[in-house]
Amino acid sequence: MNMELDSDRLVDAYLNELATEAAALPAGRRDELLDDVKAHIAEARAAGATSEDEIREILQRLGRPSEIVAAATDGLVEVEVPPRLRPWDFVAVGLLLLAPYLLSFSVIVAVVGWVIGLGMLWSSNRWTTLWKLIGTLSWPLGYAVALALDTFFQAPIGISLAADALVSIALTAALVLNARPPRQTS
Amino acid sequence: MVAEKVFTQLRRGTLEFCVLALLQGEPRYGFELVKALGEVDGLVTTEGTIYPLLARLRREGLVETSWQESGSGPPRRYYTSTPEGSQALAAFTADWQRFCTSVDKILQSGRRG
Numbered sequence: 001m002n003m004e005l006d007s008d009r010l011v012d013a014y015l016n017e018l019a020t021e022a023a024a025l026p027a028g029r030r031d032e033l034l035d036d037v038k039a040h041i042a043e044a045r046a047a048g049a050t051s052e053d054e055i056r057e058i059l060q061r062l063g064r065p066s067e068i069v070a071a072a073t074d075g076l077v078e079v080e081v082p083p084r085l086r087p088w089d090f091v092a093v094g095l096l097l098l099a100p101y102l103l104s105f106s107v108i109v110a111v112v113g114w115v116i117g118l119g120m121l122w123s124s125n126r127w128t129t130l131w132k133l134i135g136t137l138s139w140p141l142g143y144a145v146a147l148a149l150d151t152f153f154q155a156p157i158g159i160s161l162a163a164d165a166l167v168s169i170a171l172t173a174a175l176v177l178n179a180r181p182p183r184q185t186s
Numbered sequence: 187m188v189a190e191k192v193f194t195q196l197r198r199g200t201l202e203f204c205v206l207a208l209l210q211g212e213p214r215y216g217f218e219l220v221k222a223l224g225e226v227d228g229l230v231t232t233e234g235t236i237y238p239l240l241a242r243l244r245r246e247g248l249v250e251t252s253w254q255e256s257g258s259g260p261p262r263r264y265y266t267s268t269p270e271g272s273q274a275l276a277a278f279t280a281d282w283q284r285f286c287t288s289v290d291k292i293l294q295s296g297r298r299g
Contacts, residue, residue: 029241036216036237039260043217046259061224063232072238 007055011041018065025072033072037062084179085126092120093135097172100139114139126179138171197229200282202239202248204229206267206275209249215262216240240265248274 018037022030044058062068085093095117102110121127121135146164149155155163201223208214208222216237223230230236243249248271256262267275 029238032241033237036240036263037234039263040217040220040234040237042259043262061232062234065234067232068234068238071232071235072241 006052007045007050010052010055010059014059014062014065015041018068021065021069022072025069029072033068037068084181085176088120089124089126089179092117092124093172093176096121096135096138097168100143100168125182127175128178128180131175131178134171135175138168138175141171142167193228197231201229201236202243203275203278203282205236205239205243205265206248206271209265209267210272210275213252213264213266215254215256215264217262219265243271247271 015034015038019030019034022033025033040062041058045055049055049058095113099110099113099117102113118136122132127135142164145167146160149160149163150157204223204226205219208219214222219240220230220233220236223236224233240249244251244265247268249265250268251263251265253261254264
């Protein structure tokens with residue numbers, strides 16, 4: 001019982017190390033490699049390797065995880081994947097979403113914050129013009145929805161405010177999800 | 187081992203053809219293939235590196251894979267040589283034999299002289 005647990009722990013530690021080493025590989029290759037090595041160990045165990053020493057020998061024969069990953073990267077140029085959103089873009093989105101809520105605190109702060117957010121949005125290379133427009137309109141649209149609810153349906157103020165927030169958050173979420181790093185020319 | 191670096195390079199270059207050779211005629215699954223290569227002296231030092239090699243051969247279209255159920259454990263990924271794989275192996279085998287003959291001839295003449 002105890003023996004089996006120790007073997008499991010050895011295997012888990014080995015696979016964890018392999019997963020860490022393989023993090024730089026493209027996802028498809030990484031998963032395939034991990035599956036293959038996992039299957040190898042399972043086959044060896046099914047073939048009768050149970051004791052801790054036997055498991056240790058199997059892992060030793062497999063080689064160090066760094067060696068296996070090195071073989072997988074052989075001839076493969078590692079591509080540095082640019083992040084979808086940089087801190088700068090997060091600040092832009094954050095300003096666009098939150099600056100309007102500062103209206104009750106100070107109109108100037110709210111408007112200036114929002115305009116800075118707009119400037120950052122339009123100078124970023126993470127969005128197409130269409131998405132920049134949507135980002136620009138997220139506050140006005142939310143406000144328009146709230147106003148419409150208030151004027152045409154005499155909705156309670158709470159509902160109007162909630163609708164405003166919902167529209168802004170939905171549009172901002174869509175904006176974040178549709179951020180794309182520029183295609184690399186290489 | 188003498189000239190360890192040379193043999194590391196040689197192993198790296200020839201292993202894929204050894205894999206192709208083992209896959210002529212019959213499909214084999216990963217573990218079986220690794221064991222077969224591991225039983226030969228001095229060919230494979232780290233068994234785990236064969237899996238990335240197999241993945242590369244598949245990407246290059248030299249082997250094909252298919253999944254089959256196994257009686258004793260998880261499903262197995264079977265590898266078979268494609269016609270391109272057999273062709274590459276035949277070409278390598280011819281070059282390799284010529285290469286070995288030439289090296290042997292020089293090494294022997296060195297010993298005699």
